[in-house]
Amino acid sequence: MRLSRYFLPVLKETPAEAQIASHRLMLRAGMIKQASAGIYSWLPLGFKVLRKLENIVHEEQLRAGHIPMLMPTLQSADLWRESGRYDDYGAEMLRIKDRHGRDMLYGPTNEELITDIFRAHVGSYKDLPLTLYHIQWKFRDEVRPRFGVMRGREFLMKDGYNFDLTREDALHSYNRHLVSYLRTYERMGLQAIPMRADSGPIGGDDTHEFLVLADTGESEVFYDSAITDLRFGDRDIDYDDPAQCRAVLEEFTSRYARTDETHDEALFNAIPEERRRVARGIEVGQIFYFGTKYSEPMGATVQGPDGKQVPVHMGSHGIGVSRLVGAIIEASHDERGIIWPEGVTPFHAGIVNLKQGDPQADAACEALYRALVARGLEPLYDDRDERAGGKFATMDLIGLPWRITVGPRGLKNGVVELTSRRTGESEEMPPETAVERLAQIYAGHLARIVS
Ligand code: ATP
Numbered sequence: 001m002r003l004s005r006y007f008l009p010v011l012k013e014t015p016a017e018a019q020i021a022s023h024r025l026m027l028r029a030g031m032i033k034q035a036s037a038g039i040y041s042w043l044p045l046g047f048k049v050l051r052k053l054e055n056i057v058h059e060e061q062l063r064a065g066h067i068p069m070l071m072p073t074l075q076s077a078d079l080w081r082e083s084g085r086y087d088d089y090g091a092e093m094l095r096i097k098d099r100h101g102r103d104m105l106y107g108p109t110n111e112e113l114i115t116d117i118f119r120a121h122v123g124s125y126k127d128l129p130l131t132l133y134h135i136q137w138k139f140r141d142e143v144r145p146r147f148g149v150m151r152g153r154e155f156l157m158k159d160g161y162n163f164d165l166t167r168e169d170a171l172h173s174y175n176r177h178l179v180s181y182l183r184t185y186e187r188m189g190l191q192a193i194p195m196r197a198d199s200g201p202i203g204g205d206d207t208h209e210f211l212v213l214a215d216t217g218e219s220e221v222f223y224d225s226a227i228t229d230l231r232f233g234d235r236d237i238d239y240d241d242p243a244q245c246r247a248v249l250e251e252f253t254s255r256y257a258r259t260d261e262t263h264d265e266a267l268f269n270a271i272p273e274e275r276r277r278v279a280r281g282i283e284v285g286q287i288f289y290f291g292t293k294y295s296e297p298m299g300a301t302v303q304g305p306d307g308k309q310v311p312v313h314m315g316s317h318g319i320g321v322s323r324l325v326g327a328i329i330e331a332s333h334d335e336r337g338i339i340w341p342e343g344v345t346p347f348h349a350g351i352v353n354l355k356q357g358d359p360q361a362d363a364a365c366e367a368l369y370r371a372l373v374a375r376g377l378e379p380l381y382d383d384r385d386e387r388a389g390g391k392f393a394t395m396d397l398i399g400l401p402w403r404i405t406v407g408p409r410g411l412k413n414g415v416v417e418l419t420s421r422r423t424g425e426s427e428e429m430p431p432e433t434a435v436e437r438l439a440q441i442y443a444g445h446l447a448r449i450v451s
Pocket residue numbers: 109140142149150151152153154155156157200283284285286318319320321322323
């Protein structure tokens with residue numbers, strides 16, 4: 001993309017309404033614009049990051065054997081009356097009447113809708129196990145929408161639902177989700193710690209929230225600092241193997257890590273004092289096992305091996321895709337702007353032309369641009385007729401991890417400059433070497449096609 005042809009409405013001033021860094025930076029970097037309280041338009045740069053996160057989520061869901069689909073945002077109230085949640089959900093649910101006076105709602109989550117699909121089409125234990133998921137907008141009429149996309153009213157969530165014959169099978173599904181979530185967050189450059197949590201309106205006994213540690217997080221968390229040394233890394237896990245998935249769950253949940261809702265002072269105090277941490281975290285996902293809470297009242301049964309009808313065991317699993325954009329920025333920024341992790345950056349590298357209009361500099365930038373594209377990379381070329389300082393400030397603000405600076409002086413010696421946004425370190429090298437270096441850096445991060 002050439003910046004002169006892009007739509008990147010960066011702001012010079014710090015918006016007064018934004019209280020935390022991610023909100024400020026998303027507004028300043030021209031990623032979002034508030035449409036009304038807690039509801040945002042995603043401008044091109046923000047939309048690009050959102051799409052990248054969605055893509056990672058899809059890839060990791062597919063890897064775990066889960067099946068993508070799409071359910072609508074508007075739902076019929078009748079389904080929610082069947083589960084008993086229409087009255088329970090309270091003021092967070094946006095209730096709408098259609099022209100025929102029928103009660104509708106904008107889905108805050110989808111347990112009822114998916115259970116209805118399941119009961120209409122699945123009748124035998126032979127069709128299990130089954131995990132369906134989608135990435136769709138949700139609406140919750142939060143009392144206090146704030147922090148930009150972190151606590152919006154309309155927000156994008158991946159929600160998945162598993163259907164299993166037995167409790168044991170459903171617990172394997174739970175563990176499999178935990179594993180796939182660990183991998184998902186690490187690919188986004190985040191450490192998200194699974195913590196024992198409270199199940200809230202979803203219900204059920206087993207639940208973990210995934211929290212990114214950040215001072216601006218809304219959740220109070222208590223944990224053993226040893227947990228922060230754990231990395232999922234590049235493990236090759238067989239998602240169909242219950243023992244392997246359980247081992248990962250045990251490894252990542254054996255240390256004390258809880259949100260304030262489930263915090264247990266006595267257990268916490270049993271941790272050696274130097275490892276006790278009280279901090280704040282951003283909830284970026286949650287997994288639940290709730291057994292037959294929905295399948296029983298809604299009649300989602302299958303014929304078991306002995307011919308008897310039994311309600312299926314279920315769980316649901318959510319990732320806050322739009323909140324993650326903010327969470328990543330909270331975890332990765334400095335006073336000059338955002339610092340995108342390579343896995344989610346909207347463009348792989350910026351090209352800054354120090355002397356726009358200089359035939360040699362222009363030609364070198366064009367050649368670099370084409371060479372990067374040929375390697376499957378997406379550069380953002382600042383081809384505007386602006387001073388270098390302004391171009392650097394924009395690149396720093398929007399946070400591309402790498403910048404290539406091209407100017408007449410370097411070109412005389414056959415070199416350009418490759419700069420890391422994270423460390424600020426620069427290195428001179430021939431343009432071909434810079435292209436090669438970037439291709440290597442991004443080799444593990446290029447998106448595959450999602451089916
Ligand atoms: P919270 O406690 O933050 O209100 P929740 O526990 O009600 O969230 P879940 O039902 O677990 O939310 O939804 C799954 C994920 O969706 C959450 O982990 C979070 O990342 C995201 N999410 C929930 N509410 C919002 C919101 N208002 N704005 C943006 N993302 C949200």
